[in-house]
Amino acid sequence: MQSLRLRLTAYVLGVVLVAFAVFFLYEALVVGRAFEREARRHGEALAAALAEALEGRTPAEAEALLPRLAAAAGVRIALEGAGGRPLAVFGAPSDEGALSFRRPVVLAGPAGAPVTLVVTEAAGRRDDLFSGPWGPGLLGGMVLLGLLSLFVYRVATEVTRPVTQVAEVARLISDEHYGVTVDVRGYGEIAELTAAINAMSRSLALQMKRIRDDEKRFGDILMNMTSGVVLLDARGRVVFVNRAAEGLLHLAHRPTVGRHHVEAFRHFELSELVERVLETKAAARRELQLYFPEERVLDAHLVPLFDDDGRLDALLLVVHDITDIRRLERIRSEFVMNASHELKTPVTSIQGFAETLLDGALESPEAARRFVEIIYNESERLKRLIQDILDLSRIEQRRLPLDFRPVRVKALVDDVLLTVQKEAEKKRIALSADVDPALQIESDYDRLKQIMLNLVVNAIQYTPEDGRAVVRAVDEGATVVLSVEDNGIGIPRRDLDRIFERFYRVDKARSRHSGGTGLGLSIVRHLVELLGGMIWVESTEGVGSTFFVRLPKVRDAEETPPPRDEGGGPRGDDGRRPPAAGGGTLRTDPDG
Numbered sequence: 001m002q003s004l005r006l007r008l009t010a011y012v013l014g015v016v017l018v019a020f021a022v023f024f025l026y027e028a029l030v031v032g033r034a035f036e037r038e039a040r041r042h043g044e045a046l047a048a049a050l051a052e053a054l055e056g057r058t059p060a061e062a063e064a065l066l067p068r069l070a071a072a073a074g075v076r077i078a079l080e081g082a083g084g085r086p087l088a089v090f091g092a093p094s095d096e097g098a099l100s101f102r103r104p105v106v107l108a109g110p111a112g113a114p115v116t117l118v119v120t121e122a123a124g125r126r127d128d129l130f131s132g133p134w135g136p137g138l139l140g141g142m143v144l145l146g147l148l149s150l151f152v153y154r155v156a157t158e159v160t161r162p163v164t165q166v167a168e169v170a171r172l173i174s175d176e177h178y179g180v181t182v183d184v185r186g187y188g189e190i191a192e193l194t195a196a197i198n199a200m201s202r203s204l205a206l207q208m209k210r211i212r213d214d215e216k217r218f219g220d221i222l223m224n225m226t227s228g229v230v231l232l233d234a235r236g237r238v239v240f241v242n243r244a245a246e247g248l249l250h251l252a253h254r255p256t257v258g259r260h261h262v263e264a265f266r267h268f269e270l271s272e273l274v275e276r277v278l279e280t281k282a283a284a285r286r287e288l289q290l291y292f293p294e295e296r297v298l299d300a301h302l303v304p305l306f307d308d309d310g311r312l313d314a315l316l317l318v319v320h321d322i323t324d325i326r327r328l329e330r331i332r333s334e335f336v337m338n339a340s341h342e343l344k345t346p347v348t349s350i351q352g353f354a355e356t357l358l359d360g361a362l363e364s365p366e367a368a369r370r371f372v373e374i375i376y377n378e379s380e381r382l383k384r385l386i387q388d389i390l391d392l393s394r395i396e397q398r399r400l401p402l403d404f405r406p407v408r409v410k411a412l413v414d415d416v417l418l419t420v421q422k423e424a425e426k427k428r429i430a431l432s433a434d435v436d437p438a439l440q441i442e443s444d445y446d447r448l449k450q451i452m453l454n455l456v457v458n459a460i461q462y463t464p465e466d467g468r469a470v471v472r473a474v475d476e477g478a479t480v481v482l483s484v485e486d487n488g489i490g491i492p493r494r495d496l497d498r499i500f501e502r503f504y505r506v507d508k509a510r511s512r513h514s515g516g517t518g519l520g521l522s523i524v525r526h527l528v529e530l531l532g533g534m535i536w537v538e539s540t541e542g543v544g545s546t547f548f549v550r551l552p553k554v555r556d557a558e559e560t561p562p563p564r565d566e567g568g569g570p571r572g573d574d575g576r577r578p579p580a581a582g583g584g585t586l587r588t589d590p591d592g
């Protein structure tokens, strides 16, 4: 029997039945004996009374009397002669277990012979005496037993219900339904059990929630970190790939989890690295070159992970994109190379003319003067070059303090044109400005002047004599577009993209001859970006060029670096200031 409550019911009923049976047997035994004793006494007394009543009667009298007596007493009465010879029998025949009582009686009459009176009491009659009507009793007993069974079953159900519930909750918990509880209704130990189960369930639910939260957090971190992370098992199969790794290793378009690394990565060098770490069980690192879908340099770091027994359990691959770092390194070394080359040119020149002077040119005052002039110009160029390089690196590192104030564009443009006036006159280049005097923007006056000055100087430099240059400012609402247009030599189409690069010059010999370093537009572009704007150029070779600078009218506070800390002199939209705030930054005078 499986159910506890059925078992309990059966046990209780069994015990009750056994108790009843024992009780009845006992009763039957004791009562049976008592009845037998009683029957004997009764029989004895009856026999004695009959014997006395018969004594001295005639056989005829006896025969008349005895049937009535037998019927009245419900017994069998017999008379036996000498030697047990039956003389007369009255009443029902005797049955098994009947009790007989004998008395000698002397009858009157001629014979006067002594006879034996035998009174026999039937056993059946005796049983009737104490058993009474069995039927109703049995029925009553069964009904009682039925009711008792129901009651016991109910009680058993009541007693076992909390246990059943506890079992159900335990099953639910093992099925990962954490947090379910039992209604505590029992008493004593049952109540303690349910309370304990409830506490356990709640604590499990809490712990599972914590574990899940942690799991989710770690998952989110892994998924969203910029480093690529891949987990491989000890046989080199991919177990986990985060988003960055999918992007970096170009894995997103095919299934990788569960695949062997060779199939998953499809990258010879990377698979070689994995095999090496699987074999040596030591961390390894390698730079990977990727060509598809775009050229990339990755730094792959592979670490073996061990279980508690020291067996290799997994491999952790961490991948970083170092394309930009490598590119910057290349640019930097190129820059150093270019810069050294640019610096060497004036130095060589200075050295050469100084040598010539020492070798005797000093004797001729005319030659001496010319050479010293050259030496002076070259050293001036050297100074500018060094200053430019320093400037550029300061701008690039955003260490250049900015001072944003309202600037009247017209005043600024006039300032720039005045600065280069002499220069333009030398080449008979007509300078003009087309700017609304009321136009104002919020910007750094000095940096903006540096930008415009560079562009105007270029326009003069790269425009043949008798040319013209126009500076314009167009209000476009939120922005202002400043432009410098010339009708000079123009820029070949293939060079347009590159003229903002450092040291890039379209015609190196000519540009260098003009004293240029090739850093001007590079500085301009950085400054424009620093001021939150953008720069572009339109040009046709042999026709002319126009440089455009778009700047926000009001500065975006988030984009700009902190204001300069050094105290500035009087400044403003109409304040005429010396060309360079930092000294020599502005190449205002191409002659040096």
Ligand SMILES: Nc1ncnc2c1ncn2[C@@H]1O[C@H](COP(=O)(O)OP(=O)(O)OP(=O)(O)O)[C@@H](O)[C@H]1O
Binding pocket: 458, 459, 462, 463, 486, 488, 489, 490, 491, 499, 504, 505, 506, 507, 511, 512, 515, 516, 517, 518, 519, 520, 521, 522, 545, 587
């Ligand atoms: N207005 C222009 N017309 C034609 N070419 C120009 C013009 N402005 C610039 N360029 C070309 O772009 C190149 C880069 O200009 P950039 O101002 O950076 O250097 P640079 O003028 O040679 O030297 P510097 O550093 O002294 O200004 C120039 O060498 C020139 O070839």
Ligand SMILES: [Mg+2]
Binding pocket: 454, 457, 458, 516, 520, 521
């Ligand atoms: Mg220039």
